[in-house]
Amino acid sequence: MTWLDKTREIMAPDRVWPFLTPEVPATLDVSKNVILYVEGLSVAFDGFKALNDLNLYVDDGELRCLIGANGAGKTTLMDVITGKTQCDSGDVYFGQTINLLQRSEPEIAQLGIGRKFQKPTVFEAQSVFSNLELSIKASKGIWYNLRANLSGEQRDRIDFVLELIGLKAQHSMLAGALSHGQKQWLEIGMLLVADPKLLLIDEPVAGMTPQETERTAELLTSLAGDHTVIVVEHDMEFVRSIARKVTVLHQGSVLAEGTMDEVQNNADVIEVYLGSEL
């Protein structure tokens, strides 16, 4: 199309310019009961294929475990879903209608996709409470936040979460002074207050004691149903304790998918991931 055609098109009398149309918040359509479609996704870094024609469908309300060797591309997949990394080809749809690839990170987050990073990332110079407050489900606009006050409801929610993640006592401490494990919890807490529809959780129990691991498992199981949860974890005991359906990634594509038992006995999976004796 030449520039002339473009101009003509833009100038057409019946045309409404895109920047004039008000932003209608995209509505999530899960009528087919699938909340996340990942189709033919490929990502390469300097020629190295981190994701290779990956296909993945996640049902609404499901709790899906994603496992796979180190470097299989799990984190990269989350990066693509949340808009951090551009993919080379493929589609990622949130529900039936929302194409995630066209959206920026904040837009994706506002759609209700929350993420916990592999390496805990919290705002170290701010208090634990403030970290949670910023994550709360509310408008993210400038003018709103200039005047924003916590409603009683929101305050309650934060208190509730503080209790849940065991940082009640530390609520006014700077997040930077927390230990590694505490930061993990805080980050989970930040996810919880935001109440997203889809949670992407990268290695939540790394650095947690067995008991904490157990608690995390409980928490995640309880979240499923209302929320869709995708968990990446290498701790097989943990995975076993929560998993209904497990997807195994290998070299950027799906190697196996099924129940924990099926996967555990899959020869390929044993070969590349679990190791022979278990």
Next chain:
Amino acid sequence: MTKSNFLSWWSQARSTGNASFVFVVVLFGVAILASLGNLAVPESSIFHVSTYTISLLGKYLCFALLALSVDVIWGYCGILSLGHGAFFALGGYGIGMYLMRQIGDRGVYGNPTLPDFMVFLNWQELPWFWLGFDQFWFAILMAMLVPGILAFIFGWLAFRSRVTGVYLSIMTQALTYALMLAFFRNEMGFGGNNGLTDFKDILGFDLQSDATRVSLFVITALLLAAAYFTSRAIMASRFGRVLLSIRDGESRTRFLGFKTERYKVWLFVYSAILAAIAGVMYVPQVGIINPGEFSPLNSIEVVVWVAVGGRGTLYGAIVGAVLVNYAKTRFTAIFPEAWLFALGALFVYVTIFMPQGLIGWLQKSLTKFNNKTEVAS
């Protein structure tokens, strides 16, 4: 007042959440006393405040406002602008153009429309971008709008492309440097190297008169206080906390759903307008605006004031600006040949021994002091 006396008073002021109150009391105390001292007290009295002092104070306050604008973005959002002098100077040129037009036919060539520099460089008519500047409201509007729009365009481009850190700093430097070169060009129609000067009056008030000077000084103080409170309110709001988050982890902030580039652009424009206001107040008080104000070194100096005072506390920036400039005034007169040694050493000393600036150091001594008194009691 002994040191410990002062500290306890100060800590009280602070602990009751009144630091700002104290700040404003000091600011207005000085402003009112100085004004009275200049206008009401006869010159012979030892309480007389000379016009020289008034214009110095006025200048310091303008610089304080400029420092505040830098602190707002650097201290709270981590955007280090090495080019904020550009917005300051643009504001200054805005009001300068108005003042220039006010001269009317009282210029040396007596040309009623053309400023002197245009007459003797053979300009035939007023260039279009000078039109309207004979109106005060228009000039003020432009003095804030132009820097604001420039900041918007620059910020929008840069933040959207995620230019950050030193890249951004150096780009702001490039911006002000380019503007400096441009304004140096005589063809630009802003008086070239000489800039704009020889102002006569503002809104009909004689710029040389003491009353006008005092009024300008008081207005500057008011504006500074207003800017201080607005900024403080902004930083105390959730918006302010988003800014801190951006400073400490921009990408994480994005994953919480904040469109960080919008926040940054908004703040950048706000800060630019503050700087422009500082420029607007500065020019009538010092009587000249020229491209030297765009010099990157000037902008770097502003950053230095902020760092000396204490970045990330609003009054720190103000204290830093006033102190450094006061030191400069004194030093250039007391040891004209060696004052750069003193100033340079001051900067080095503050960075090493007061990493949080003067204010940070004060607060630290305070905590220590408080701890001690607590232990004692």
Next chain:
Amino acid sequence: AETIKVGVLHSLSGTMAISETTLKDTVLMLIDEQNKKGGVLGKKLEPVVVDPASNWPLFAEKTRELLGQEKVDVIFGCWTSVSRKSVLPVIEELNGLMFYPVQYEGEESSKNIFYTGAAPNQQAIPAVDYLMDELEVERWVLAGTDYVYPRTTNKILEAYLKAKGFTDKDIMINYTPFGHSDWQSIVSDIKKFGSSGKKTAVVSTINGDANVPFYKELGNQGISAEDIPVIAFSVGEEELSGIDTKPLVGHLAAWNYFQSVDEEVNEDFIKQWKKFTSKKRVTNDPMEATYIGFNMWVKAAEKAGTTDVDRVADALIGIEVPNLTGGTATMLKNHHLTKPVLIGEIQDDGQLEVVWETDDLVPGDAWSDFLPGSKDIIADWTDPVNCGNYNTKTKTCSGQNF
């Protein structure tokens, strides 16, 4: 007061320190000397030195400090025109007295300022006359730093050359920013411009720091003074002392004073200067202008019997003091001086040797006759006109009310 305070307002740091510190030293030396002779009106002179740090608003502030706080009786100061413009309103407001010692573009005459440097008609025009008459130059490069002094000077020269029948095609004008350091292309262009077979000369109003790289490039590109002479208005002994002058021998400068002038007063002055500073230091034109200004002020103060600004200012008009080139400088009604114009050639020892001079003293003209805007304006600070910009056509003082 027991002493008479003399303000010294020259940048001691920043970009202009290179030029201005010398003048600060000159004033200090002159004060020292005067005090040895018993001071002025029986009182010792006390210098008050401040550093405006090459920062123009600071010039105004420091002026206010000198006049308002220190209460000095006279100021010697400024180098660049912009600093003078910045100082001017303050001087006028507080009714101070300042001597400005640098050649400048004219177009100004303040009641409170005495201009002891050259006006354009005391430097530029005679220089061009010399090139035209003695060297038979037919093509002109007007190269300058982009600010008001070169611009105005070149405007005047352009008008002058056109009046002499030269056309645009024989005049090349080029402006560069302050401190310009990469002259390759421009020098190469000048070389091309000069290879047309017609005698070409460069009239340089290039200022300060840009000169060293400019002359280095000239030398290296093999442009000798015989091919394309350069005549400079801002390059004196001091600038040359920072340049390796061997490749520049024969290039020219136009001033009102050279260190090499063979006169007894000058010898004494040089000796005194070397004693006061160091053996290696040279003297230059703005120093002479400072010297003249200082002596005029002393003489006028003695004549008026007071240091009161108005009385001294009145007394100054018509005062005559010897200059350093064997003549006499007279303060004119327009606050400018009479000066001889000298053209010198650069020698390999960094000195300038006079190759031509005007027969008579040239009176400084505040308002150029070659600019349409100021053709009809004159300055005259005596009654009945008593104004710095009197329009002889309309018979009024345009605008300014002092």
Next chain:
Amino acid sequence: MHLWISRTILFSLCLLWSYFGHAQNSDAQDLLLELTEANLRETAELIPRLESAGGEQFLPLFNTLLAGDLYYEKQSKKLLSISKRDGQYLAIDVLGGNDLGEVEKSAIKKIRVNNSLRTLLRETIARINLTSQSAEKRLAAAKTMLGDVDDTSASLIDQRLSVEQDKAVVQALSLAKAIYVTVEGDEVSERVAAIEQLEGHLEPEVRVALSQVLAVDQGGVYTEPSTAVMKAAEKVNAGIAGKIKFYGFVEQLFFGLSLGSVLLLAAIGLAITFGVMGVINMAHGEMMMLGAYTTFVVQQLMPNAIGYSLLVAIPLAFIIAGSVGVLIERTVIRFLHGRPLETLLATFGISLILQQAVRTIFSPLNRQVITPDWMSGSWQINTVLSVTYNRLYILIFALALFMLLVTVLKKTSLGLNVRAVSQNRNMAKAIGIKTDRVDALTFGLGSGIAGVAGVALSQLTNVGPNLGQSYIIDSFMVVVFGGVGNLMGTLVGAFTLGIANKFLEPATGAVLANILILVFIILFIQKRPKGLFPQKGRAAND
């Protein structure tokens, strides 16, 4: 013209007379006496008379006068050639050639010379030299005559051509003749032949001659009556113009490279202290300044071996600036690790101190740094294309310095260690890197390199307290444009900006070119927020 004829007649006579020994000696003596009393204008009149009176005999006199070394003893009026060494005046009897040793300054007086005299002298010497024994001198003489030929000298040339053996001289003389014939020749065929002879010659005199042929009058009509001559001239002219255009392009390219090399020099040290170590080093320019002043001091200490001064200054500047760098690192920067923005503040303070220190020690005036002979002048590739030696050497030097630095960082562990330290100081310690030493050495290296760059810059620009400030902005710009932490980026960045600037300059002027480059950089960074060669990878993305 009359003067010329009479002069030439005299000259021929003189040639004749020289056969009869020094018959006219007494007359010449008078002239020499007159010379001591003449003013500039009178000297100009004396020279042709001297030429005719003494000819070759006075060549030393003319040469000495041309060099500005001619003096006379006030009492005896004896003409002396004076050379100054260490403040002493050493005299040689110009005509006799005897060494007279030291003389008092007050006992002698200089015979002044100015531009027009120099021109006259050069012409005179050329004429005398046309019959010189040395082919070299004859060649120089012939070249001087280019474009200056008139009827009489044309016949002189013809005479010389008939006996001249040396090829180069013959060529030069023929060219001079051809130019003369092109303009003044009578017959069309003769002129066409002469014009064809000019083919491919780039000398300005040739172009002047051709443009004379091709001149138009006010009505736009060619003044040349003969179309054959016109056609020939047009053809030759077009050829020459094409060549000139090509060389002009080459010249511009060189200018660009040269500017690039200056930018590279300015940025290269910063690429280490800022690019690799992350110190926003505002005192970088002052390190260059130290290097430049080192050059000055070295030249003061060895005034008789200026040629070698730079070779001494380079290592010395490295040591001095490097030591200052180490000192700064040890006393200031090391307290600021991990706080890059604070380093801006501290180094800004340091730069103020260093500037003022230099003002106090060396005075605020610029200092004179002499260009050694081997760096002066230019390499004349042909008449329109020449490359100045100083810039050529500096270009080579900048590249060499760059290579050296890259090698040091590649081949020694320093490069690896410093990168490790800058990425994670604690971990670097835990892996056994002596971080203190690495920091000091690296900062010292960066500063030392800046010092060396300062030596080179002293050959191009002012050596004064402001030297550093005039380069600091450019150097940051180059490093950032190239990509922080990437030396290759600094190299490419410097040359890109240099060349772009020089190709813009003819169209826009120097200032606008500068502004456009800045705007370009700003826009470019929007496209590539991490410069030309960004650091890649996950870690760099956050």
Next chain:
Amino acid sequence: MIQFKNVNQLYGGTQILWDLNLDIQPGSCTCIMGRNGVGKTTLLKCLMGLLPIKSGEILYDGDPIQAKSAEWRAHNGIGFVPQGRDIFPLLTVEENLQVGLPCRKQKTKQIPEKIFELFPVLKDMLNRRGGDLSGGQQQQLAIGRALVIDPKVLILDEPNEGIQPNVVRQIGDVITRLNREENLTVILVEQKLGFARKVGQDFRLMEKGKVVAANKMSELSDDLIKQHLAV
């Protein structure tokens, strides 16, 4: 081999280690366990010299080393694998490994083959930037990097965080092998009981900045676990 005597440590105003005593036998493989935030990492950093201690003594082979720099400790055989790996993100894998070479007793410019035997992945990734590796790969690199300096004591802070099961096993094997075969003293912070039990010989339990229990791994009872590790 390593002893802590009454070590106290503070971050700014808050004390983390309280009169901590610890004794590590040469050639042992000791697991340090405790809840989140009790100060395990802090303890290790003090041992490595990355945090200054306020009072007390740290003995290494009987000599006090609390005043020595971290570099000195690395050169004298203490290798460190930090929590969170702390790979040099912009150095290639090869460079990450090379950095430690000067610490080795026998100076070479060659990265010892042993590293690649232990972690074959690293060989394939030699030219990749450290920061680009996946978490597990980084962990292997971090251990490899610590081994390059040929340590006598190897400190590992939660080395299995985020590692795939078969590699966890591999790391366990490597630790055991180094410990048993090369008599390397290993200090290991580990949360996963299974792994700790398998690899460790001794354990130390920490609570609130103190070591509260120390014994052979075989003596680690459910009681102790409940008391000190449960939430």
